[in-house]
Amino acid sequence: MTDQAQLHQQLVDRMMVGGSLRTEPWRRAAAAVPRHEFLRGGYFRRVTGPQFHTAWEPVQAGDPDWLDGCYTDESLVTQVAGTIVPEDIRGPITREPTSSSTLPSLVLRMLEELQVEDGHTVLEIGTGTGYSTALLCARLGAGNVTSIECDPWVASRARTALGHLATYPTLVIGDGLLGHGAGEPYDRVIATCGVRTVPMAWVEQTRPGGLILATVGGWLGSSELARLTVQGDGTASGTLLGGAVSFMLARPHTPPQLGLLPDLDDGKERETTIGTEVLENWTSRFVVQLAVPNAQRVTLERDGRTEDVLIDVKTGSWAAVYSEGGRWLVRQGGPEPLWDAVEEQFGRWCAAGAPALEEFTMTVTPEGQTICW
Numbered sequence: 263m264t265d266q267a268q269l270h271q272q273l274v275d276r277m278m279v280g281g282s283l284r285t286e287p288w289r290r291a292a293a294a295v296p297r298h299e300f301l302r303g304g305y306f307r308r309v310t311g312p313q314f315h316t317a318w319e320p321v322q323a324g325d326p327d328w329l330d331g332c333y334t335d336e337s338l339v340t341q342v343a344g345t346i347v348p349e350d351i352r353g354p355i356t357r358e359p360t361s362s363s364t365l366p367s368l369v370l371r372m373l374e375e376l377q378v379e380d381g382h383t384v385l386e387i388g389t390g391t392g393y394s395t396a397l398l399c400a401r402l403g404a405g406n407v408t409s410i411e412c413d414p415w416v417a418s419r420a421r422t423a424l425g426h427l428a429t430y431p432t433l434v435i436g437d438g439l440l441g442h443g444a445g446e447p448y449d450r451v452i453a454t455c456g457v458r459t460v461p462m463a464w465v466e467q468t469r470p471g472g473l474i475l476a477t478v479g480g481w482l483g484s485s486e487l488a489r490l491t492v493q494g495d496g497t498a499s500g501t502l503l504g505g506a507v508s509f510m511l512a513r514p515h516t517p518p519q520l521g522l523l524p525d526l527d528d529g530k531e532r533e534t535t536i537g538t539e540v541l542e543n544w545t546s547r548f549v550v551q552l553a554v555p556n557a558q559r560v561t562l563e564r565d566g567r568t569e570d571v572l573i574d575v576k577t578g579s580w581a582a583v584y585s586e587g588g589r590w591l592v593r594q595g596g597p598e599p600l601w602d603a604v605e606e607q608f609g610r611w612c613a614a615g616a617p618a619l620e621e622f623t624m625t626v627t628p629e630g631q632t633i634c635w
Contacts, residue, residue: 269333270296273366276335282367284374291400292370298332300391300423301363304348305331305338306355317356320348338363340391341416359510361416363391364454368507373397375489375503376450376475382406385445385467387438387476388454388512392420399429407431408445410438412513439512441467448472456485456509458555459631460498460624470494477509478502478624478633481517481558482541484548485509488624497627504620506544517558520573524580526564529595537590538570538583540608545619552633553607554600572600611635 274292277283283292304325306318318339321328331338341347341361373394378384384398389411398407409431411417417435424430434442438453439461447469453476464474472492479485487507490500540546541559551557557572569584579596581604592601611617617635624633 266296266298266329266333269329273297273333273335277367277370280335280367282371282374287401288370288374288397291373291397292366294400295393295396295427297363297366297393298329299426300393300396300420301328301332301338301340302423303340303419304328305340305363306342306348306359307331308339309354317354318342318359319354320351322348335365335367337365337368341413344413345415347415360513361390361413362510363393364509366393369394369397369454371505372452372454372475372487372507373401375487376452377473378402378450382449383445383447384408384450384452385442385448385464386410386452386454387441387464388412389417389420389433390454391416392423394452394454395420395431395433396424396427396429399424399431404429404431408434408442408448410434410436410442412437437514439463439514443467451475453477453512454509456511456515458511458515460488460490460626462626462628465490465492465496465498465626468492468498473500474498477507479508479511479548480551480555482547482551482554483508483559484544484551486548486619486622490624490626497625499623499625502619502622502624502633504618518575520558520560520575523560523571524573524578524595526562526569526571526580526582526593526595529580529582529593531591531593534583534590534592534601535605536608537585540604541570545616546608546611548619549608549611550604553603557600572604574598574600 302323304322339359339362343357344360383406386409389409395409441463446467449472451464451474456477456479474490487503490498492498556574556576560571569582571582573580579598581594581601583592622635
């Protein structure tokens with residue numbers, strides 16, 4: 263057995279032991295698709311140093327640890343800043359990741375959760391490197407798989423990698439939030455990017471009884487996997503599946519630049535019943551996010567204290583929360599008191615017994631999206 267084959271088998275074994283790979287059809291698919299074929303352009307490795315908090319350095323195909331990295335159960339960044347790929351630079355770069363190869367155990371967990379059956383047609387939102395696309399093709403046949411990618415360069419790389427494996431699904435370059443109506447109705451829709459709201463186009467392009475699997479989150483950085491069943495009336499509903507699943511947001515759903523901060527000294531101050539610990543915990547942050555869906559968070563050092571500031575990018579409302587003398591204080595400004603909404607939502611959730619996210623339900627209709635417990 264070659265080093266590559268051994269590393270591949272070890273990865274499959276780890277996923278089976280870990281429980282993300284549960285059924286024989288998906289085990290065969292995982293064993294048939296070599297991940298390194300989708301990383302021949304290299305990837306970025308996270309590095310830290312005294313001069314920066316987080317940076318990324320390229321690992322090229324042929325580097326001593328490239329192959330080992332391909333078969334780690336980790337997400338591997340393949341593009342930063344929207345255009346920069348590993349072969350473009352030498353040394354660290356301090357820019358935000360914009361495309362990646364998701365950790366295989368999450369990919370296979372999601373594919374298992376999709377509950378496909380032989381003959382099903384699948385629309386994949388976000389081709390990425392093409393690894394998950396290849397897994398779908400190995401399980402269902404390439405003729406049953408349509409994958410859409412917004413970035414032409416990313417799509418081209420994926421097409422080449424899939425071609426090396428003689429795998430030819432329908433690949434589309436376009437806005438995945440619009441789906442791909444030419445192939446509807448689909449039995450399953452799966453998104454490999456995060457969304458703030460599930461687009462109605464996905465619901466409309468899925469047959470009644472079909473499933474949509476998507477990671478739903480927001481600008482406070484907490485998200486969860488949702489599995490929705492499409493109903494005959496053109497709506498979709500289901501539950502969150504838990505597990506703190508996180509993906510890069512679809513580019514149209516990413517937060518806008520904040521620009522100039524408001525005058526944080528110009529507001530009404532009062533004591534608050536909750537502090538910024540609600541923003542640190544994944545579950546409570548998800549609950550808070552539902553109350554202030556258009557808010558971004560900024561942490562500042564001001565007047566010798568740390569202030570966590572929420573800013574609503576639509577209304578301009580803001581809330582600055584900080585600790586002083588053993589008390590939590592909040593100062594708010596703008597047309598809507600943001601922290602009042604946080605307190606009310608968080609209080610209702612606590613009064614209900616602080617249910618886990620797996621107990622939350624989600625509904626998508628032409629009028630909008632609701633998530634509740």
